[in-house]
Amino acid sequence: MTDSKLKKITVALAGNPNSGKTSVFNMLTGASHHVANYPGTTVETVQGTCTHGDFRIVFVDLPGAYGLTAFSAEELVARKFIIDEKPDVVVNVIDTSNLERNLYLTTQLIELDVPLVLAFNMSDVAEQRGIVFDIARLSELLEAPIVPTIASKTKGRIALLDAIVAEANSPRKSRTHHITYGDEIEDAIKQIEPLVCSEQPALAVKYGSRWVALKLIEQDSDIIAKIKDNRLVDVVSDAVAKLKIIFRDDPEVVIAERRYGFISGACQESVKTTVELTHTTSDLADAVLTHRVFGLPIFMLMMYLVFYLTFSIAAYPMAWLEQFFGWLSISLASVWPAQAGDWLRSLIIDGVIPGVGGVIVFLPNILILFLAIAVLEDSGYMARAAFIMDRLMHKIGLHGKSFIPMLIGFGCSVPAIMATRILENKRNRLTTIMILPLMSCGARLTIYGLLIPAFFPQNWRGPVLWLIYLTGIVLAVIAAKVLRLTVFRGDTTDFVMELPPYRVPTFKSLSAHTWMRCLMYLKKAGTVILAFSIILWVAMNYPRVSEQSVSGLSQDEVRQAQLANSVIGRVGRAIEPVIKPLGFDWKIGTALIGATAAKELFVAQLGIIYAVSSHENASASTLRQHLQADYSSLVGFCIMLFCLISSPCLATIAITRSETSSWFWAAFQFISLTVLAYVVTLMVYQLGSVVMAL
Amino acid sequence: METTITRPLSQVDEGHTVNIIRIDGGRGLRVRLTTMGLLPNTQVTVIHNGRSGPFVISVKNSKMALGRGIVDKIMVS
Numbered sequence: 001m002t003d004s005k006l007k008k009i010t011v012a013l014a015g016n017p018n019s020g021k022t023s024v025f026n027m028l029t030g031a032s033h034h035v036a037n038y039p040g041t042t043v044e045t046v047q048g049t050c051t052h053g054d055f056r057i058v059f060v061d062l063p064g065a066y067g068l069t070a071f072s073a074e075e076l077v078a079r080k081f082i083i084d085e086k087p088d089v090v091v092n093v094i095d096t097s098n099l100e101r102n103l104y105l106t107t108q109l110i111e112l113d114v115p116l117v118l119a120f121n122m123s124d125v126a127e128q129r130g131i132v133f134d135i136a137r138l139s140e141l142l143e144a145p146i147v148p149t150i151a152s153k154t155k156g157r158i159a160l161l162d163a164i165v166a167e168a169n170s171p172r173k174s175r176t177h178h179i180t181y182g183d184e185i186e187d188a189i190k191q192i193e194p195l196v197c198s199e200q201p202a203l204a205v206k207y208g209s210r211w212v213a214l215k216l217i218e219q220d221s222d223i224i225a226k227i228k229d230n231r232l233v234d235v236v237s238d239a240v241a242k243l244k245i246i247f248r249d250d251p252e253v254v255i256a257e258r259r260y261g262f263i264s265g266a267c268q269e270s271v272k273t274t275v276e277l278t279h280t281t282s283d284l285a286d287a288v289l290t291h292r293v294f295g296l297p298i299f300m301l302m303m304y305l306v307f308y309l310t311f312s313i314a315a316y317p318m319a320w321l322e323q324f325f326g327w328l329s330i331s332l333a334s335v336w337p338a339q340a341g342d343w344l345r346s347l348i349i350d351g352v353i354p355g356v357g358g359v360i361v362f363l364p365n366i367l368i369l370f371l372a373i374a375v376l377e378d379s380g381y382m383a384r385a386a387f388i389m390d391r392l393m394h395k396i397g398l399h400g401k402s403f404i405p406m407l408i409g410f411g412c413s414v415p416a417i418m419a420t421r422i423l424e425n426k427r428n429r430l431t432t433i434m435i436l437p438l439m440s441c442g443a444r445l446t447i448y449g450l451l452i453p454a455f456f457p458q459n460w461r462g463p464v465l466w467l468i469y470l471t472g473i474v475l476a477v478i479a480a481k482v483l484r485l486t487v488f489r490g491d492t493t494d495f496v497m498e499l500p501p502y503r504v505p506t507f508k509s510l511s512a513h514t515w516m517r518c519l520m521y522l523k524k525a526g527t528v529i530l531a532f533s534i535i536l537w538v539a540m541n542y543p544r545v546s547e548q549s550v551s552g553l554s555q556d557e558v559r560q561a562q563l564a565n566s567v568i569g570r571v572g573r574a575i576e577p578v579i580k581p582l583g584f585d586w587k588i589g590t591a592l593i594g595a596t597a598a599k600e601l602f603v604a605q606l607g608i609i610y611a612v613s614s615h616e617n618a619s620a621s622t623l624r625q626h627l628q629a630d631y632s633s634l635v636g637f638c639i640m641l642f643c644l645i646s647s648p649c650l651a652t653i654a655i656t657r658s659e660t661s662s663w664f665w666a667a668f669q670f671i672s673l674t675v676l677a678y679v680v681t682l683m684v685y686q687l688g689s690v691v692m693a694l
Numbered sequence: 695m696e697t698t699i700t701r702p703l704s705q706v707d708e709g710h711t712v713n714i715i716r717i718d719g720g721r722g723l724r725v726r727l728t729t730m731g732l733l734p735n736t737q738v739t740v741i742h743n744g745r746s747g748p749f750v751i752s753v754k755n756s757k758m759a760l761g762r763g764i765v766d767k768i769m770v771s
Contacts, residue, residue, distance in 0.1 A: 260731070500756075
């Protein structure tokens with residue numbers, strides 16, 4: 001049978017974080033993944049397909065959610081997808097060993113009255129814990145088919161697919177009974193529901209009038225914003241005020257209690273716990289891993305391991321890749337004869353190949369880092385790590401997990417910004433992304449490596465380097481605090497996190513995670529990095545110097561003249577009055593602009609400006625002599641300071657753009673860091689000049 | 695009996711099981727805690743009370759880490 005003859009079924013996968021939703025998704029779809037953004041949001045969906053009988057089933061993995069409130073972005077996204085995209089079936093993945101809490105989401109799916117199939121995942125763990133279900137009875141109470149699965153062992157796949165197909169093809173029938181919330185709330189619903197139907201018919205049709213009435217009583221911000229009718233608003237606020245007096249609590253808390261009441265009622269009838277487990281292996285592991293003395297050192301060791309793997313191990317494949325692209329450029333140059341004014345040759349050899357190379361070279365980093373993160377997350381350790389670091393990170397208004405991307409930032413900002421995905425809260429995530437470039441990355445070390453020996457005596461070198469790194473950290477802490485108090489204001493005091501039981505990560509899940517991240521990097525960031533590289537190449541090489549003006553000059557002098565004549569050289573000269581108060585001249589200006597392509601290019605650019613041949617063995621020391629002749633130690637320190645703080649490299653801008661899905665945040669980061677660099681360097685240079693003059 | 699006195703969860707020693715009476719705090723926090731299963735008339739067991747730092751409880755079969763700011767707002771008896 002051909003694909004076109006297959007009937008299509010769309011299935012949304014919903015479930016709590018840690019319910020094994022992703023494992024179920026992997027079990028159902030194998031390797032056929034496809035990443036896309038939810039319409040109108042920055043939250044990504046992962047889609048996958050599988051063929052079952054006469055059906056082609058498309059699965060959409062919704063973000064993990066504990067409920068469907070408007071309080072969290074993930075929950076709202078999941079809710080909107082279910083309502084707007086109307087999937088044929090919603091599969092609710094439930095961690096059976098943690099049934100009551102997981103069923104809370106189920107009650108809200110029941111309220112939405114969607115075609116529902118429940119996957120009782122990790123049924124083996126539940127069995128070990130001595131939990132026995134009367135599946136038939138529970139299924140009857142919840143009015144949804146239940147399929148036990150063990151996704152980590154690919155058990156229950158066919159049964160689940162059969163249930164999905166059956167549910168998609170059965171005629172829609174209304175629920176025989178709703179979840180009831182007690183007389184007072186039911187009265188309020190009865191009062192509001194007819195008004196919803198008469199005043200907001202469109203909403204009533206789309207969401208169901210009972211659901212809208214319920215959400216209005218819950219003061220759901222998303223639904224309230226949709227109501228423009230004053231009479232309805234008045235009736236609702238009257239009803240809510242009345243309920244508040246009756247319950248001496250917000251109605252939504254009471255409604256939540258009633259949902260849990262419904263759940264425990266259903267469980268009492270159908271679930272029996274035969275063994276009372278008090279101390280599991282997870283508890284024992286926690287006793288060590290979150291120990292108040294040993295917890296932190298163990299965490300530091302883990303982080304060192306992640307850092308070491310990401311940067312030391314990845315350094316080998318990165319070097320091979322760099323060599324390969326270098327070799328590619330050189331060999332292409334040797335077979336492609338140079339002709340005067342041959343722009344295409346130069347574009348490909350000097351622009352495109354290094355550009356593509358610049359994208360691919362990060363892949364080993366990203367692959368290893370995300371593999372490590374996947375292990376930390378899947379094993380359950382990540383939640384503990386966040387918990388251990390939370391006290392410290394809290395003080396600067398960040399989440400415990402922010403520590404991990406910040407540490408990775410010392411290696412490279414690109415994978416670090418990608419690593420902020422582990423942060424669920426958007427404000428936390430944006431704050432972390434904004435301050436990450438202040439963690440002095442490996443590429444900037446090449447700048448310090450050139451400048452520190454040029455300007456500082458032997459015994460000063462260590463402390464100066466330490467001072468630079470420390471300045472970055474201190475500024476990051478201050479910036480995070482300021483951002484959390486201004487742009488990203490919001491409550492930070494609430495740290496609530498589930499500590500999932502420890503599990504052995506499966507190979508399948510690890511490889512799926514890692515593969516997806518790499519693909520996403522290539523697709524989303526890679527294209528932007530490549531485009532920027534080419535633009536920068538043009539700015540560095542055009543307008544061309546005339547042939548006559550450079551005749552008789554050496555190759556290095558030609559390069560020097562070309563750079564001075566290019567857009568970047570001209571801009572460098574133009575901004576000289578602006579950077580003069582920092583102690584910089586046009587040469588440094590030009591090198592700084594060139595260094596936006598990649599920080600390590602700063603050194604190469606200075607080399608071209610001073611016409612120091614890149615082929616000379618002693619190029620670094622020659623360059624240092626030039627620098628010593630032109631600048632004071634204070635200027636040398638200011639250059640490093642500026643490079644540390646100023647606008648991140650273009651790969652960072654590209655990754656910020658793709659991770660935030662917004663040019664605004666990328667521009668905000670670029671501009672505010674450059675302004676910060678200017679202000680700090682200005683203060684240091686001016687104060688330093690005064691002190692030196694004394 | 696100490697179990698009859700209403701006190702913040704932060705005052706409860708390790709290993710003790712208590713009942714949530716109410717949660718003092720903003721709507722956002724309360725809805726979030728409720729969604730995760732922390733609501734009045736729920737039994738929680740204190741697994742780890744670090745006094746100044748980590749606080750771990752067990753509720754409805756799952757383990758949860760709570761920030762210091764929160765355990766002061768959860769009133770139990």
